[in-house]
Amino acid sequence: MVLAGYNEEMSDSISSEEVKHVANLARLRLTSEELGIFTEQLRAVLDHAKDVEALELDDIEPMSHPLPIENTMREDIPNPMLRPSDFLSEAPAVEGGRFLVPKILGEEA
């Protein structure tokens, strides 16, 4: 996904249109008043982050995690596990041993 305005002015502050778009991606709805407040607040944080954005770090490897670990596998030995009913009993809606959700097919992505 490429956000509008990226190509022209990348380090310009986030616009309210972009906040609206991001909220939609994150499955959040904002009132117009909230949109104004959040846009201003996110701008303040991103303005602060300009110090990082400005750094020349081409020869530095990114570090996404404090430990150098990759796929951790356990031994393939059967262990006692929770039953599906332990989880389903806490779900908002279930039917026939499954989580029940509103209609998905035919819905816009």
Added chain:
Amino acid sequence: MSGTVPENYQSASEIVNLVTTCEISAVEILERYLNQIEEHEGDVHAFNLVTINEARAAAKETDRLIVEGEKLGPLAGVPVAIKDNLCTKGIPTTASSKILEGWKPPYDATVVKKLKQAGATVVGKTNLDEFAMGSSTENSAFGPTRNPHDLSCVPGGSSGGSAAAVAAGFAPIAIGSDTGGSIRQPAALCGVVGVKPTYGGVSRYGLLAFASSLDQVGPFATSVKDAAIVHEVIGGYDPLDSTSIKQAPNSFVQAIDEGVNKLKVGVISELMGGIDGITHEVIEQTNKAVSALSDAGAQVEAVSLPAALYCLSAYYLIAPAEASSNLSRYDGVRYGLRVDGASLKEMNVNTRTEGFGDEVKRRIMLGTYALSAGYYDAYYGKALKVRRLLAKNFADLYKDYDVLLSPTSPCTAFKLGAKVNDPMTMYVNDVCTIPSNLVGHPAISIPFGAGKDGMPIGVQVLAPPMKESVMYQVARTLEQASQ
């Protein structure tokens, strides 16, 4: 200044001695703490839930085992308060969010299981900033916690409920989680000891994830020794946490009184005035800690951690990025709140819009933005490089120094409402604590004097990964010097 702090604290180790030698029963101990809760919880609001019945049953069971001559664990009869983002089987676990209100986990977090096995009595679930996002505990959906030293002030956050519970004498120990300072900063503001262990040193199984590469579970206590005892109990390898470090059993208490003679201590210049916003009185107090260590025989020198200047920015890109992914699971399908809608997407949107508070929404949006194509390299990618730079800085320093020293919080506890509407001002509270999270190193905050307002000040000891033993030694020396 009006507060609710008891005159003396009883240590966990003292309680264990009394209970195991039958001088006092676990039930009697529990009732003392429940009385204190009864009297002051209305003012402090440290808990989302006090589990009185379960606690009484657990204490009774401990007493039964004693009568039957069974061997008891290292926390026999010790009441413990658990942050409400750690799963407790059959007991509501909310993360102080409306989106999980009423949800009862089907299992105990590993730390909770270990505490119970060690004989501790769980007294309740403590308040926090929603999903541990905040530095004041004002972002709780169930109302703020107040600082027991002055009820008009915040306790810090996000584990403000756990810190306040220990400071108010509601429990001698408490458990919190620390993603950017959420144990150490409230410990400093409430005048108690708080520890963030090495990343991977304590299991995160059953901790509701905020930022998985930064989150770590740790103890609050009224003394360094108690913190070390609890850390020994909750630490260790857990096959249920894929980031858990395979390690020999921890031994922190044994060497705790060995002092600091000939140890080399580096004082981080960037956090002693190099970065704006750290108050004069906090720096002054940290300098007194420097003198105390020096007097005790340590070799103390000023050092530079250049990447510290960029940690706040890096953290507030990395943590929201991880949070935006972790919190996508709250969609109204599997647990907690569902607000109906005509379609799946509408139900998701309705649930999340109603269920999440403003700070959580802010961070989810910030993280989604920082991870989006076109901005990924500029923000998240750059932040990860700062993290590497910081790790290199630390590694260089630890070639020459055993531990590092800095303030814990840039200021003493502030008034409720003072910063809550200005996120960036709030985020600055984490400036001294964030570096340890970014690299996964352990750090401890120890109370060390007070500010002009009489509110507690904490100093922070940072150590290399898995070197908590020396961290506790230094902390113990500072504790003795401050008494």
